[in-house]
Amino acid sequence: MSTPNEDGQVLARAAADALRRGDARNARDLFLRAAQSGQADIGVMLGLAYSCRALEDWAGMVASVDRVLAADPRNLRALIMKGDGLERGGDPRNAAAHYRAALRAAPPAEQLPPDLVQELRRAQQSSEQFTKRYEEHLRSWMKQQGVDTKLQGATRFEQSFDILLGRQRIFMQEPRYFYFPQLQQRPFFDRAAFPWLDGLEAAVPAIRAEVEALLQDTAAFSPYIKGDPSRSPQAQRPLADNAAWSAFHLWRNGTLDEANAARCPQTMAALAGVPLARMPHRSPTAMFCKLDPGTLIPPRNGLINTRLIVHLPLIVPGRCHLRVGGEVRELEAGKAWVIDDSIEHEAVNQGTGPRVMLVFDIPRPDITDEEHRNVAALLEGVDAFVGQPPGWEI
Secondary structure, three states: OOOOOOOHHHHHHHHHHHHHHOOHHHHHHHHHHHHHOOOOOHHHHHHHHHHHHHOOOHHHHHHHHHHHHHHOOOOHHHHHHHHHHHHHOOOHHHHHHHHHHHHHHOOOHHHOOHHHHHHHHHHHHHHHHHHHHHHHHHHHHHHHOOOOOOOOOOOHHHHHHHHHOOOOOOOOOOOOOEOOOOOOOOOEOOHHHOOOHHHHHHOHHHHHHHHHHHHOOOOOOEEOOOOOOOOOHHHOOOOOOOOOEEEEEEEEOOEEOHHHHHOOHHHHHHHOOOOOOOEOOOEOOEEEEEEOOOEEEEEEOOOEOOEEEEEEEEEOOOOEEEEEOOEEEEOOOOOOEEEOOOOOEEEEEOOOOOEEEEEEEEEOOOOOHHHHHHHHHHHHHHHHHHOOOOOOOO
8 A cells, every 4th residue: 555655656666677577466566556656657557467467467457458548549568468358358359359459550560679579469369360260150150041251352241241350441431632421432333334434445455555655755754743842851742753653644633735635646535435524623634654563552542532533454564453442453454443542542563564554533423413513613612712723633
């Protein structure tokens, strides 16, 4: 029991020394006295939790880490010990959830002390073991109900299965500039809603020939992300001013690049049969997008969710994929996809040469023409207030 004259910091230091010596019982008593004297900070409560764990005082450990998590919900050590307490208490599902939370919150291993790296590895092993048992049980149960669950992630139901197991995050529309509510959350759209894709794909040989001619001109493509001299280097976007991710624009922010368009008559003819998005100072944008081998476009969200983005791969050197939300697809030359880029997405080229796609924006079909006009008028009002058109991209 502490007395009013006891110094909490002195007690905490003595407790830490005892814990380092392996004297867990004395450490627990000293940490308790430090907390009772008013020194109940995160360091003291973590030390108390470690002392309790060494003494197999699981209730005391959980009570201590609960106080840590109330103050710091992302504390890695507390999350792991909370998982340990839940697992010993017969709740492996919630234990695995705490282990996964720690793994998601953890920085790269080289930024952590060795003992915490080991703790995280143990948490990962425990989480994986639970997920395996849980999945085996659920698949067996569903088989008894006559439901085939063999194709992981292939259907909406399978995706929900992966989310339940903690194998996949929940991805939602999170546009960086403007959000239009009550739209369906779909990373990849069914091509049946876009019958004009067949005509676009039929023009691929002619479009590819124009791209191959452009690739002979080293000045044709320029870095897709332009650096902003008014911003600090730390605030710049990844791949800014980097030619590894470059573009040749046909339309840009609603304006036709007549010189570039003149170099690609077959592509422009194919785009004439496409319902391009229309919004002053913003759309359409249509371009050839080149990604050099070994380049990753890091996870990002588009600016607005009232449009969709069409990707038509033209040159695919192998091992190129596009992830939108939790769904990953390998690129296939000549096969177009329609995606919602307001959902987190990323792309990588692990092939042996440049990957080139035709990329352009179209209006979402689940928004009415009147709603599209209203949104365009609203954003023009934003521009009028700011006094200049926005920096825009797809």
